[in-house]
Each structure stands twice: as structure tokens, then as C-alpha cells.
Amino acid sequence: MSKYTEDDLREELKTQEYEYGFYTYLDAETFPKGLNEDVIRAISAKKEEPEWMTEWRLDAFRKWEAMEEPEWANVTYEKPNFQEISYYSAPKKADPNKSLDDVDPELLEMYRKLGISVDEQKKLQNVAVDIVVDSVSVATTFKKTLNEKGIIFCPISEAIKEHPELVKKYMGSVVPKTDNFYAALNSAVFTDGSFCYIPKGVTCPMELSTYFRINEGGTGQFERTLVVADEGSFVSYLEGCTAPSRDENQLHAAVVELVAMDDAEIKYSTVQNWFPGDKNGKGGVFNFVTKRAVCETNAKVSWTQVETGSAVTWKYPSCILKGDNSTGEFYSIAVTNNYQQADTGTKMIHLGKNTKSTIISKGISAGHSHNSYRGLVKVNSKAENARNFSQCDSLLMGDLCGAHTFPYIEVKNKSAQIEHEATTSKIGEDQLFYCNQRGIDTEKAIALIVNGFSKDVLNKLPMEFAVEAQKLLEISLEGSVG
């Protein structure tokens, strides 16, 4: 990859609003709008799912109907009308079973625009990709290499058919159907997503990656990801998201479940760049996601996220530290600009002995946006020697935005050691002056300072993602400093 300099960035900034805002015309098959049991049966039938799966969905749907949409988050938005959404949309020509050569050339062109090449380039970068457009997984690369190791990496619809015993055992085990309003909705209508199983003692030789894209208008995306790392295994998983620019609000309600068995380690990185709405806050994706991991003895789960997109973000990747000596980590950068709203953070539930958790959250607010950190650190009475360190820093750019922190700390064990600190500040005039003095213009200086502010988190990202994330940060903050 050629070196990406800050001058390139500036050139880009001049022309860009939302880089991924294109719409690819794909001949798509879309269900009529609305949601009822028939729609769910139809989705299930479309996916050729076994009976148990249909029942599972219907059960979730019935429970969802009795639930109320939560209102506690520090965000305001017009509630989606669930009957106005189409719950299934699939590019017609794409067929996951065919080889790459058969993939719709328009799709390939779209990936090129996204910066994902499903071909050689990724081979060099050693990343296996599963791509979900609208609701359907369209391409999974590198199956063979992974198969040799016994790793299963496939669309979840395929996993339901081919590995029902694994899916049955783990799906809903971390995030139950009735966990919350949007998880229940997802359980009822999810159309695809990725499934990954790493066998005992296997270190996954490459980064696994899923790319999500909402393409059609009037649709929602409900994908479901399930990663199971068996004893002593390791996997690094990447997730990226984009959507076209539209005037309407689109709903994205995903569920991610991670299971880390004894001594296993999962590293889950997300670069979320759903369409954030235009400068006046029109349109954009509602991103209401439930992500949770269970850590058994000596297991480790690390969530890293870069949140630059979405009109409204509402997500809390969590770790249940069930086994002794397990570790949970959460590294997050959330950037909001214009009229974006983000209410994001994590939950660390310490149940086992000697469990450790680290939370580093960096929030950057600009324009009229609001950025909230909401986190929970809970130490149960049996969790001896639990250790937590949390740090939440906010950076404010401009005086119309807001930065908020809502940390909940609940401790029931006297041997726990909990530290939490939060700061809020703006970019100091002295810092800018210092840079200006040395010939760095203000825009570059800000990029430099933001980069330094986010460094703790950026460092945790896999290499390719870190570059993308840095670019995203700068694009997101374009024009926010006068």
C-alpha cells in the first residue's frame, strides 16, 4: 500500500462528504414492507432453514411484540415504524456458492469502491472476508485455507444448515432472545451474518473479516454474528460497515455473540461507518446493536471499536467474565459530528475470581453532536480480586456539541480494585500555537492532536484497520474546526 500522507488527506477532504455514500444499482429481491409471522416464515423459508430455526424466530417475534422500545439512552430520534421496513433484501444475482468469478461485476465494483478487494490484494493482506450486502452474505473468501485448519467461517445461514449442532448450542446463549427490544427483533428477523468456529488449540492464521453494507432503500439490516473460540484457540475478527447516503433513516439492529472457552482469546475489531446523515442531520442509519461476550476460565476478549458513522448509535459491547482469571478489554473511539448522536460504552461483569478488565474510551464531539459514554463495571460478591481500570476522555470541538459520561460502578466484594477516571477538554490554544509556530497549519495540527488523543485505541487495531480508522477520524471531523 502506498504511503498515505496528510496532503492526500487534505485533497480528499476537499471533495468528500461521505465517501461511501454511493448506491450501487443491483437487481435486488426485496420483501414488501411490514412485519408479521408470515414475513418471518417467509424469511425462514427463503433461507431454507430447518423447522427449529423457524420456531426459534417465531418465539422471539412473539416475545418482541410484548416488549416496549427502551427510552433510557441519552439520544433523541424519531422511533422507527417497524411496519415501514422491508425485512429482507438480497442482491438477486449473488450466490455464495459460486466462485468469485461468477459474482455480479457490479458487486465487485462496489467492493472496489469500498476499498475491499475480494481478490489478490486481500490475499496479500491475509484477510478472509465475508461480505453481507443488505441482508445476504455474498462472498466468503479463503474457505479452503481455513478448512484445512478445521476453522468454520461462513454465512450464518449456511451454518444453520451445515452445522446445526453448533448453532443450536451457542446461538442465543450469550444474548438471549428476550435480552432487549432490538435483540428480540433481530432474533426474529435476522437474515444473515457470519458464523465462525475455531477448534481447540487452533490459532487462526489470518484475520477474519466481515463487511456489512446496506444498499437498498427502505430496508433494515439485521445481521447476526456468532464467534465461538474453543479451548486454547485464538482469533482476530474484523467488522466494517457502510451504507449509501439517503434522506430516510435506516435501521440496523445487529446481534454479536462471542464465546471464548477456557484459555481462548478473541479480538473483535469494528470500524463502523454507517451513513451518519447529512450536514443538517437528515437521514442516516440508526445503529442499535447488542454485542456481548462470555469468557470462560483464563479466556480473554478484547473489543476494539472505531465509531464514526450512524445518525444514532446505541451499543455496548460487553464482557461477562465468568471464568476465573478471565480478562475483558474495551477500546473505543467514538466520533460524532454534525447532528450525530452516540450513546456507547461497555459492560464488564466480573463473576469469576481474579478477573481483570480494562476500559479505554475516547469520545470526540464536534458540530451539534452528542457523544455519551455509558458503562457498567459490576463486581459480584464471589469475584475475589477483581481488577478494573477505566478511562473515559472526551474532546470537544466547538461549543454546540455535548460530551457526557454515565459510568455505573457496582461493587459487592471487598477485594475489588476499581479505578475510574474521566476528563473532558478541548484542544488547547497553546497546543495549536505550538504547532503553528513550527510551521504546521491548524488543520494538520488538529489532525495531529486528535491522533495523539486516540492513539491508545488506534494502537489496538489490526494494521490495515488502523490506517482506515485514522483516515475515517479525519474525514469525520472535516470542517468541524473553524
Added chain:
Amino acid sequence: MSLQDKLAAAFKGDSKNATVENYKKEAFEAFSQKGFPTTKDEEWKYTSLRSVLKNEYGIESAKATNITQDSITPFLVAGLDSYKLVFVDGVFQASLSDSIEEVSVKLLSEAIEDASYQEIFKNKYNTLAKGFTSLTDLNTAFTTEGVVIQVAKSKAVSKPIELIYLASGETSAMLLQPRNLITVGENAEVKFIERHQSVANVATFNNVVTEVFVAKNGIFDLYKIQNDKDDASLVDATFVAQERDTVASVYTFSFGGNITRNNLSFYQNGPGCDSILNGVTILEGSQLVDSHTLVAHKSPDCQSNETYKGVYGGKSTGVFNGKVIVDQAAQRINAYQQNDSVLISDDATINSKPQLEIFADDVKCSHGCTIGQLDKSALFYMQQRGIPAKEAEALLMFAFCSDAIKDVKIPALKIKINQMVADKLKVNIQFDEIAE
């Protein structure tokens, strides 16, 4: 009959003051709709009032029994020359109280009827408390007594004012709802010590509301001492509205009681304000102390400083919810908040929620929250030098709490607090001598 029904039946809502009558009716309406808070309310998530509400309260206020000077002495600050205002079961005790000439003191029941107080009821009374929680509304609807204290412009009150509220009921559980209104004039300075104490052999529930208005350049200090019996509960709501260049501090020392809920709210309405909120909580048994603080930064160039320390033993529960809101207009403010807790028993719980909501960019806001243990190497060091383990622990805990005590401006009170800390930690150490 539930307490809420009982209250509804007892509600009269008439007052000789039209403004107050209006407030009473409004507040009762609001309370009837909301009822008592439950753990489903976000603000009451960790504090259940069930153990308080289950008691059979006598609604009509009892007549004060024979309380003598001797029975109140233990609750006063020894060796402190102060003005004392004593209430027993909601009734003012002139014989036990001092007359104060430096400031204007009027009982709430009298002030309501006094024409010269019309202005203050119109402009100040209930302006801060209105609708804050259903319990403040309950107080507004039912309160019968309290004090209205006005400190005149440029008056530095020579002695601290001690407000003592005793409960002495013998037959049925008591619900007491005192209401205070304090105004501090321009350039004036005043210190208060407030204590609610039960000497009753029945359960008591104090639902207190205090509104304080500090005018330009005023200095206001309030020290709350809470060390009540295990069947006494307290829900306190104190509001402090600050005009420009004022300094207001509230210290809360919570050492006991069944359920103690402190709602402490500061509103910085002018530039150059300084707000200080300090608290020390030392608990044992099944006590619960819930400190809910709010600092609303509404003006530029202000400061706030908050330090809360807690030591929790037995099956006690500590709750800390510190909210700092910085409005867009409040540029160049400096807000600091620190909450440290030590759990010393297996069954103790701490729930802490330091919360920042910031809408201005040129600010310095930070909060810190720690939960941990005493430093083992420090304990070992002291034991090596012949200090018994228990005392070594007490010394460390005293040091831990001293950040929130050291700035107490009344020396006699400081000695008293240090003594109470030593008692709580069950050691016989004169902390003052060490501290000096």
C-alpha cells in the same frame, strides 16, 4: 392502608398565604401522580424505600414531649459557641433555643402569615425544590414548620447557627417534614450546622427540604451531621442557588441511620462562583447512605470541587451519584469530582455513578472514582513499629477520609467530627493531635 393513601386522606392544602396554598395543591397533585419513588426510577435505582414505607406512621404531628437541655446536649457540638435553634417533633422549642439578633429568624408557620414575608414566598420559596422528586413535592404539600432565615447585606454572622431537629415520639412511627429557607445577602457570611436526630423509641422518617439563596459575594457554609439510630431514616433535599462571586460549601458527614438519602443540588447562576461539596460516609450494619449530588454550571468562569470518601463495613450499602452539568454558557469552568470508597467487609456494597454532562467546549472537567483496599505495606510498616493492626487500620482510614474533613472551618466541629470518626472506627485515638 398504604402511606400514600393515608397522606391523601390527611391532605388539607389550605394556607393563609395564597402562594403557599397554590404550591401545596400543585405539589400534592404531583405527588399523587408519581407516588413514592421505587427502584425502577433511575435516580432511585440502588435505594429502596420499602423498609421506610412499611412503618405505620402517625400523620398528625405529635405534641412535643419533655425534652430537656440535657437530652439535646449530646447532639450539640461540644465547646462551640453557637446560636441554637431546636425543634422537637416539628415544633419549635423556644426554651431550648437562643434568640438571634444578628440575623432575621422567623418560623415558617409565622412567616406564612406575615405580610412582610410575601415577597420572599413569591420570589424564592419552592422555586428550587418544585418538582425535584416526588418526595420534595410531598414536603411542599405537607410541611408545617421550619425556619426562614435571612442574613442581611454585608453581615458576617459572628457565630455558627446550629439547627437541631429531634424526634421523640413514643407511640407510632413518625413522619416529619421540616422545611427551611435561607437567604444570604450581598457580601454576607454565615455558617450552619444541621442535625436530625431521633431520641424516639419508634421508627422515624425525616423528609427535609432546605432552599438556600446566596446573593453576590456571599459566603455560605453548611455542615450536616448524620449519625442517627438504626430505625431513623432521612431523605434530605438541599438546594443552593448562587449568584455571582459567591462561595458555597456543604459538608455531609454520614455515620449512620437506616436509610439516608442526601440530594444536594448547586446552581451556579452567576459568574465567578465556587461550589464545594465534601462528604464522609462511614457505615456498618445494614445502613445505607445514598449521596446524590448535582452541580449545575450555568455561568462562565466558575469552579466546583467535590470530594466524597466512604468506608463501608457490615452489610452496609453506599451509593454515590455525582452529576455535573455544564451548560453551553458556562465556558472556562473547572469542575472536579472525586469519589473514593473502601469496602472493609464481605457483604458491603458500593454503587458509584459519577456523571458528567457537558455542553460547553472551553472547560476542564474531570472525575475520578476508586474502590479499593487499605495499603497492605503501610499496615505492615505500622505494625512493625508497634501499632496494633486495628489502630493502624483506623489511622489509614482517617488519613483516607481527611481530604474531605481538613477544610472544615469551625475548629470545635472539626474536633467533634474527628471524634465521631474515631468512634466509628472503634479506636481511641485523638486524631486532632495527630492531624496537627
